[in-house]
Amino acid sequence: MKKIFRLILVTPAFLFLAGCDKNFKEINTNPQQINNVDPGYLFTNALRNTPAFNWMGESTIVQQFVLPYNLGTTSGYQFNENVDGLNNGPWNAYTGSIKYLEQVISVVKDNAARKNLYNETRIWRAYNYMWLVDHYGDLPYTEAGKGLTGALKPKYDKADAIYTDLYKELKEATQALNASGDNTSNFDIFVAIGTSTANENLFWKKLGNSLLLRLGMRYSKLDANKAKSIVQDAFNGGVMQSNADNAIVRNMDDAGLPITGYNSAVNNTIRTVNPFNYYLAEPLVTKLKSYTDPRLKYISARYTPNQNTAPSVTNPDTTLANQYGFPIGYSDATLSTLPGYRPSAGQGQDYSQINFNVAGNSTAPMPIITNAQTKLLLAEAAYKGWLTGLAGALTAQQYYEAGIKASMDEYDVYPSTIKPKAVPTNLQDQYLTVPGVSWNNADALNQINTQYWIASFNNGYEAWSNWRRSGFPVLLPNKFNNNLNGGFIRRFAYPLREVSANEANYTQAVTSIGGKDDLTTQVFWDKP
Numbered sequence: 064m065k066k067i068f069r070l071i072l073v074t075p076a077f078l079f080l081a082g083c084d085k086n087f088k089e090i091n092t093n094p095q096q097i098n099n100v101d102p103g104y105l106f107t108n109a110l111r112n113t114p115a116f117n118w119m120g121e122s123t124i125v126q127q128f129v130l131p132y133n134l135g136t137t138s139g140y141q142f143n144e145n146v147d148g149l150n151n152g153p154w155n156a157y158t159g160s161i162k163y164l165e166q167v168i169s170v171v172k173d174n175a176a177r178k179n180l181y182n183e184t185r186i187w188r189a190y191n192y193m194w195l196v197d198h199y200g201d202l203p204y205t206e207a208g209k210g211l212t213g214a215l216k217p218k219y220d221k222a223d224a225i226y227t228d229l230y231k232e233l234k235e236a237t238q239a240l241n242a243s244g245d246n247t248s249n250f251d252i253f254v255a256i257g258t259s260t261a262n263e264n265l266f267w268k269k270l271g272n273s274l275l276l277r278l279g280m281r282y283s284k285l286d287a288n289k290a291k292s293i294v295q296d297a298f299n300g301g302v303m304q305s306n307a308d309n310a311i312v313r314n315m316d317d318a319g320l321p322i323t324g325y326n327s328a329v330n331n332t333i334r335t336v337n338p339f340n341y342y343l344a345e346p347l348v349t350k351l352k353s354y355t356d357p358r359l360k361y362i363s364a365r366y367t368p369n370q371n372t373a374p375s376v377t378n379p380d381t382t383l384a385n386q387y388g389f390p391i392g393y394s395d396a397t398l399s400t401l402p403g404y405r406p407s408a409g410q411g412q413d414y415s416q417i418n419f420n421v422a423g424n425s426t427a428p429m430p431i432i433t434n435a436q437t438k439l440l441l442a443e444a445a446y447k448g449w450l451t452g453l454a455g456a457l458t459a460q461q462y463y464e465a466g467i468k469a470s471m472d473e474y475d476v477y478p479s480t481i482k483p484k485a486v487p488t489n490l491q492d493q494y495l496t497v498p499g500v501s502w503n504n505a506d507a508l509n510q511i512n513t514q515y516w517i518a519s520f521n522n523g524y525e526a527w528s529n530w531r532r533s534g535f536p537v538l539l540p541n542k543f544n545n546n547l548n549g550g551f552i553r554r555f556a557y558p559l560r561e562v563s564a565n566e567a568n569y570t571q572a573v574t575s576i577g578g579k580d581d582l583t584t585q586v587f588w589d590k591p
Contacts, residue, residue, distance in 0.1 A: 102170045102177070103250035106184055109163035110252045113187075113312055114156040114194055115329045115429055115524075118341065118417075120149045122523030124552045125516065125530050126346040126538050129389040131412060133396065137340065142394065143546040145582050151558045153198040153524075156191050157207060164188040165208030179244045179264065183251070185236035186271045189229045190431070193278060196222045197528045198555045200586045201572045203565075204228070216565045219572035223587045230278060230293060237271030237300060240264045253310050255317075269308045272300040273437045277525075280440050281532055281588045283447075291449040298441070298453055303434040306472050312429040315478065326425040334425060339370035339411025346538060348388030348415055351517070354497050357486045359383055361474050362520060364418040368409025374419040381418060389414040392542045420479040422521055428476055435473060435518040436525065438466030442511045443533075460502045463511055464495055470518035509535045531589045552582045553589055 122128035123140045130141050139146045167184045171177040195202050204225045206217035242261040248254050253270075254263050279293030303309070314325050333341045343363050351359040363386045364379035366372075373379070389412060390401055398404050398412070405413040417423035441450065442462035450456040457465075471494075474485035481487075494500060503510060512535035519526035530538070531553060540549055557580055561569045573580045 101250075102167045103180060103247060105163040105167045105170075106180060106187075106247070107250045107252060109160045109167070109184070109187060111312065111325075112159040112163065113429075113431060114153060114160060114191065115312075116522060116527075117149065117152050118329065118333055118523065120152060120523065120555075121527040122520075123344075125523060125527040126344045126391055126541075127516075127520055127523065127526065128347075128417075129342045129344045129391070130340055131342060131389055131393065131395045131398070132340050133394040140552055140582075141541070142543050143541055143552070143582075145546075145556050147556075147559045150555045151560075153195060153555060154558045154561075156195060157203075161188070161191050161208055164191065177245050179240055179260070179267075180247045180250070182236040182239045183247060183267050185232050186267060186274065189232045189236070190274055192225060193229055193274070194524065196225050197281075197524070197586060199557060200554055200576045200584070203568075216568060219568050219575070221575065221587075226278065226281070226588070230275070233271050233275045233278065234296065234300075237268050237275070240268055240271075252312065266308065268301055269303045270310050270432060272297045273302045273308075273432050275300070276302055276437060276440055276444075277432070280443070281528070283443075283532060285588045285590050287447075291444075291447075294440075294444045294449050295453065298444075298450060298456070302441070303432075303437040306434050306469055306475075308434055309430060309473070310432040311476070312431065313476075314426040314428060315476070319478065321426045327427045327429060329429060330423050330425060330427055333417065333423060334374045334419060337371065338373045338416070338419070339409070342389040342412060342414045342416055343386075345388030345390045346536070347517075347520070348386050350513070350536065352383055352386060354494070354500050355383065356517070357490045357494060358471060358474065358517070358520075359386060361418055361421040361477065361480055361485065363388075363415045364420070365413075365415055366409075367411075367413045370409050370411030370416065373416055374423070374425075377420065379418065379420070386415045387413075391539070394543070397543075421474070421477050424478045426478050427521070430473065430522050433469070433473065433518070433522075435466050435470035436515065436522075438462050438469055439511055439515045439518060442466060443508065446507050446511070459507060459511075460504075463502060463507075463514070466511075466518065467491070467495065467500070467514055470514070473518075508533065509537070512536065531585075547583055550583055553585045554582065556580050556582060 116122060118128045119130050119139050123130065130137055130139065133142050138144045139149050164184050164187060168181065168188065171181045192204060200222045201219045203217035204220040206214040209217065242264045244260065246260040246263065248256055248258040248263050251263060254266055276294055276297035279290050279297055282290035282293065314322055314327055316322055348363055360381040360383065364381050365385055366376055366379050369376055387405060393401055395412060407413060439462070442459045444450050445456060445462055446459035468491050471486035471491050474480045475483065477485065512529060512533040515529050516526050516536055519529065540551060557569060577584055
């Protein structure tokens with residue numbers, strides 16, 4: 064009966080097509096359909112959809128943020144749990160930014176008139192794959208984004224091989240940028256529309272080399288000689304020099320007004336889904352308080368007893384002495400066992416939350432690669448002697464202090480900060496004299512990377528990656544349970560959908576990374 068029914072439906076359709084083939088193409092072509100989309104718009108989408116960190120993911124691992132309610136759906140890295148929802152986040156870059164980037168490359172790679180667009184796309188593609196490797200290790204690369212050519216179940220490439228190719232891509236693409244070539248400023252969200260080709264090229268050269276510097280520093284534990292070589296390549300190519308070089312996804316225009324249709328993707332959940340669930344972690348708040356850090360008031364605020372309506376409170380308590388981070392290794396249910404704990408007040412906990420007017424604002428920018436991070440990486444490279452003899456190189460202390468000041472200046476572009484300078488110069492200079500901050504050559508690596516951790520508060524992915532690489536600041540393991548064998552989360556597990564959608568390649572990848580698809584397996588550069 065089912066077959067007959069299908070024939071009854073299908074046969075009239077064939078009769079109709081047979082009798083109406085005259086002008087068929089014209090009749091069935093939508094005159095409103097866009098057939099030729101400038102690939103520059105795909106590039107814009109890729110930049111706008113750049114993968115972002117998750118406050119409940121990377122920032123929780125590196126003890127800057129806490130979700131203390133262990134209720135099953137909110138259980139996660141704060142409780143040393145492997146949760147598929149969090150694992151999926153970074154992997155979604157494949158269907159977001161990477162999808163657009165691969166499409167742009169396929170369209171323009173042989174177009175001599177679009178070489179700058181091609182090479183800028185290669186640089187940003189390298190950033191995206193570096194992001195994925197740093198989260199998972201081995202993953203689809205050479206066959207990724209090739210679904211249209213039949214690679215529906217892409218093979219996984221070795222993480223170190225991917226990094227090797229990213230090094231090549233960054234060097235080639237950065238060097239190939241041409242000041243007399245095509246201008247992509249109409250599609251580039253990092254620079255102003257109408258920026259000259261020469262200035263846009265200079266911006267992307269600095270961006271590409273700063274990303275290359277970051278990649279090189281990832282090798283510092285694994286292969287110091289290789290790290291030094293790549294760092295020197297990046298330095299000689301020209302890295303970021305000022306905050307004007309920062310790669311930031313903005314949600315406000317130059318006048319400080321919200322950009323219509325956009326808001327902070329990373330802040331959306333913590334602002335709209337029961338804000339009383341989210342708190343700053345004790346190690347971060349305590350460290351900033353001990354330094355009398357002027358950035359703390361832009362990062363932290365107390366809303367008691369209005370934790371549940373915090374985003375709507377315009378005058379929270381930002382007094383430094385009144386900030387208290389939520390302890391690591393506790394939940395709302397176990398907190399009372401901690402001596403000196405702060406009893407719950409209002410609908411939530413009596414601890415500091417993110418400052419929803421500044422760092423947690425819906426229009427807050429999303430820093431990706433910054434001058435502050437670049438300066439602090441150069442500080443470590445200089446300290447290790449990797450920049451010795453290079454033209455224009457500063458001392459480790461000079462880079463260190465410049466990196467701290469650059470981090471403080473980032474808050475100039477945030478909403479609800481002091482204008483025109485969020486942290487006045489006199490406070491910046493005073494901060495550099497504070498014990499623990501003031502340059503100490505014997506403790507330089509700790510100081511540099513602790514400041515990197517602070518400077519990357521609003522970029523949890525990079526804070527976590529650099530912490531794994533450097534080991535600083537020294538953090539105590541989360542002892543909520545022993546799921547991590549007394550250690551830390553070193554990678555994200557592959558999304559469960561890979562087990563069914565790409566089983567053979569997934570299984571091979573798990574074997575390749577050591578046989579365990581868990582949170583404690585280390586990516587290739589994260590070695591003791």
